[in-house]
Amino acid sequence: MATQKLIRTRPLPTELPAALQSLPPLLARIYAARGIQHDSQLARNVEHLLAAEQLKGMAEATQLIADHVQRGSTICIVGDFDCDGATSTALGVLGLRDMGAAQVGFQVPNRFEYGYGLSPELVADLPADIDLLITVDNGIASIAGVEAAKARGWQVVVTDHHLAGDELPQAHAIVNPNQPGCSFPSKALCGVGVMFYVLVALRRELEQRGWFAERAKPNLACYLDIVALGTVADVVSLDTNNRILVHQGLQRIRAGKARPGILALLRVAGRDHSRITAADLGFAVAPRLNAAGRLDDMSVGIECLLTDTVPLADFYASQLNEMNLARREIEQDMQHQALHHLDRLELDKDGLPWGLCLYHPDWHQGVIGILASRIKERVHRPVIAFAQGEQGEIKGSARSIAGLHIRDALAAVDVRYPELIAKFGGHAMAAGLTLRDGAFDDFKLAFEQQVRTMMSEEDLQAVIEVDGELHEQELSLDNAWLLRKSGPWGQHFPEPLFAGEFELLQQRVVGERHLKLQLRTLSGRTQLDAIHFNADLSVWPSACKRAYVVYKLDVNEFRGEVSLQLMVDYLEPR
Structure with missing residues (x-):
């Protein structure tokens, strides 16, 4: 049933940009295929981030929030029940508390009770003593919800990144790179990225008011681990600005300086925090955090990110891991039913x-x-x-x-x-x-x-874009390390994929759904270990002796041994 895919090599410019000519040849051609032409596109330092003031509505939002911080107002953050919403909410609570806000709480709608966003029903159930309501990762479509909040006498700031409809909510301020008239160059900021920019601008506003004369000015860079997690999880485009945010967050995590909850989630997922990549955030941490919002209440995930104590972080991470295991079982049952339905559809004359x-x-x-x-x-x-x-x-x-x-x-x-x-x-x-x-x-x-x-x-033709074939000498552990540290890779800045034909010396199923392979180059000189996770075993010929393989170079670390391993994305028998 799986669709056969067309393998297409990414085009390269006729001449390698000058900015790439000093790089290792493999990395230079990979960057060139992703449109890198200038050194600035490879920037990773925070000083190269776009300016917060370029976001429409930022001045109005930060002045209003600063007023409430100085007054000691009750501030409520209303988030969303996915990973971007959870990280946005946690970031808002932590950041505002660090700024000196006296009373900051949060509310995330239970998807089964309220549905998505700031709804009038949710507003009606919120406590009456709120002075300022801030939405994160939602709100741009909450026309009625914003009106309901204002009717209760609250001021409302909307921070969001979703596309606006024909009508905008009548909030006191809106910060959204995708709202009409916003000239912020990166439209790919996700909810947690928008909230990070709000905090950056708020800190500057409070500093200008002398607010930090008698209190510590917070270091917002310490929250970039949360920003990186939400950015990767929301699968937004990793443009230059988002790559800086993700790279800086990964550096904090690798150094062991991440939130206890993120480190705890990595532990239950069996990941070494010192060697993680963006993919680990997307495939190991985010699903466990998302499981709370899918099956129960995202508050558990947010509390995991908020806690400062390791034992409590481990407790929440364990709960989230159990939820994720339950989610997998539910999903597998649903998938079996869906595939049975597809089998019947494919037999239909119209397909x-x-x-x-x-x-x-x-x-x-x-x-x-x-x-x-x-x-x-x-x-x-x-x-x-x-x-x-x-x-x-x-x-x-x-x-x-x-x-x-x-x-x-x-x-x-x-x-x-x-x-x-x-x-x-x-x-x-x-x-x-x-x-x-x-x-x-x-x-x-x-x-x-x-x-x-x-x-x-x-x-309808599925296409896999690859970075061509690798020469035999390029199939090396050194190149796997080089590519791992040259990211972060992600949406619209994809991790390098290669393709080539190999002999299949051995193949066996591990963990029920994964295909462990031993490959050999056609020259016969080099043998390679490979693994294909979640392979469609129903259509794979077990007697196959040669295959066209689409793969990533990966570093396999097992029992103290480090070796090259190919991570297979796609296999075709030959």
Whole structure:
């Protein structure tokens, strides 16, 4: 069932940029293929970060927040129930307390009770003594929620990064690089990145007021580990600005200077904090933090990030790890049901639809986003997975592919069929929506029609972009170390991938779903260990003797031994 993929080599400029000519040749061509032309694009020091003042609304927001800090007001931060929301919330609480704010609390809506964002229902349930409400990683679409908060006499600052709709909330200040009229050069800041910039500007505002004359001025760089985690977890583009934030955060974690909660989450995931990469944040830490918001209450994850004590951090991390194990079991059951449904669809004369909508009344509302992502990777087309919501509504989580801006597609459906969607929001590659009672079948048809108008058949071809083949002498542990330290790699600055044909000397299944391989170059001179995690064993011929392999160079550390290992992304029998 898995879609066969087209392997395409990333194009290189005809002439290597001068800024790259002094680098090792392998690294130079990898950077060149990612559009690096100037030294400034490789900057990693905080002094190269974009200026906070370039964000529209920053002056109004920081002046207002500073007023409340100086008054000793009660400040409430309202976050989101994913990893970016959790890190944004924790950062806001820690940063404001460090600034001298006397009373700072937080509230994250339980997704099953309130849904996403600052809703009027959530506002109604908040304590009455709030003076200032700050949203993080949400709020740009909370028109009614902001009005409800103002009606209770509160002042409201919205900090967000999601795309704005036709109407903006009437908050006292809005900081969002993606709001109309904002000239901030990096539109890829996530929620925690926006909050970090707010704190930077707030510290400057308070300093100008003489606030730190009798108290310590906080060092905000000590929170870059939290910023790095949220940035990687939200899969935003790692442009130069975000790479600086992530690199600086990784440096703090490797030095053992991270929040106790982050170090505890790395421990339960079996990761050595001194050698972690951005991928470890994305695949080991973030899922455990996200598990709280998916299955229960993200407050557990936020408390894990807030605590200053190692025993308490270990306690929270253990809880989060247990939640993540439960989430995996739920997800696997849901995936089996979804794949069974896909098998039936593939037998249909029309095959799979271009825009795939899946629904089961027993699916877990907190796990449908992961399910949509897994199925999207398998069939390479936009996928929306739905689960039962409240009062007969069904909740959907959408994941898209290159070629379809999923939020724009939902907006177009909403314009053509306003009776189908109760609410929606999101960005290019991911979105969430709620359908009105009984609208699933009609929405499924409308979504398929819309996808076909916005995509071409070529878009349905899954493509893996690689950095070409490696010469035999380039298959080295030294190069694996070089690439590991030359990141951070991530969205739109992808980790180097290589491709080539190898002989398969041995293969065995480990841990039920992983394929352990021993490869040999076609020259016969070099043998290599490789592993393919979560391989689709149902379609892999166990008797295969030669394969085309797409892989990353990786450093394998086992029982004190360090060796080169290929991390396989894709295999084709030859």
